[in-house]
Amino acid sequence: MPSIATSTLILGLPPLLLWAAHAKSLPLSYTLRSWLLLRSLIKRAQQNKFQPDPLFSILSQDHRCLFDDMDYNQHMNNSSYNKMLDFSRIQVLYTIFSRVMMEPNHGVYAHNAGVVTLFKKEIPPFQKYKMQSRVFTWSEKWLFLEHRFVFTQADNTLVVASAALSKIVFKRASGKTVTPAHVLTLCLHDLNDPLVEERRARNWKIAQNLLSLDTIFSDNHDAWDITSKL
Template sequence: MHLVVKALVAAFLVVNAKNITFSWHIRFFYYFYRYCVLPKWLGYGVKDKPASPFAERRYDTRCTLMECDINVHKSNSTYFADLDIARSDLMIWLLNKFLRDTHKANGRWAYVPVGSVYCNFKKEIKPLQRYTIVSRVLGWNQKWLIVESRFEIGSKKSPVVAATALTKYVVKDKRKTIPPSEAFKMTGFSEGQCAEGLVRFEKMQSFMDVEAIEVQGE
């Protein structure tokens, strides 16, 4: 009997691993150490460097039983915990050199806090169903940086979008706001790529206005 109980508990923990206490913190710091700490310890740069600041990043996961609501599908509130990890992977991957260099220069870590999140739910994600969060930077102005994340279900060749999210970020070094173009330039992206972010932002400004996503205020 004890073996059966232990087996059931073990199975429950495996199926719901990402919802166990401190698992969020472990996943977040995994990306931080992978891109910001290990390169320094091991004496080499990140091997999978992005080709541009607009490169996509994919995060594969599954809808656990603990994430389901009374409608027996992924609860709306749990999308935001997933976004935390997927966006952290993207931003640390893109800006790891900027983060490491600013830390080396002044002894403190710059950071990229969230200003706001807009999420649009389209299709349900069922219990234990696998899905992928595809994130990318859409553009930026002198202060705000906008990240799009798509929750995709189905095959990689013909995915179905279950939800989309837009996140407004700001780059900070203590209390100082760093323009995204400057942060990307310090990371090693070209002048043309950094200027393109401003152009892309202007192109999506009308959509931001329609959805009442404020990006201009301090």
């Protein structure tokens, strides 16, 4: 007859393995991870006295594709990319825009207004990957962030698995929009540098095409047949 310790191990091992395999999907896990990330970024910003990183800095996070990231095709699920991008946006906002995000007198809040994600290569199970993000461009209303999911293959070849753009808008509590240029200036970024404007304008030629997607909310296209049934 097995001992009490052995029985406890036998009975407790399956739940433990199940917990370990799906730790990132457990209740409150997402909230806890966000809080821990935010706490570390706030501490770093305070140590730097709210001096931001350079405007176009590439910010990185290291992750691994685990069980609760995979789908039945045995690779990272499409929805997992968008979930991870939440952590990426937090990192950018509290690193590049730390002064506005953390000094309450500004009264400016950042809102995610949309994400476009493109897939090129699958991230296989248990693969370590890096999520990279940076400021891409901006207009009078929108700030665009650029993201990449990359990993290194066995032959040391760097693979870009996915690329994405996030569309951010800054608002006051009243709902009034604050221009990205104003927010960047508040965060001590020098927008008078001709190289900054050159890069912004070049990338805007790409990003502005995404604004046409907003017409999907309009009634000026083929109407939905609300009487149709499955």
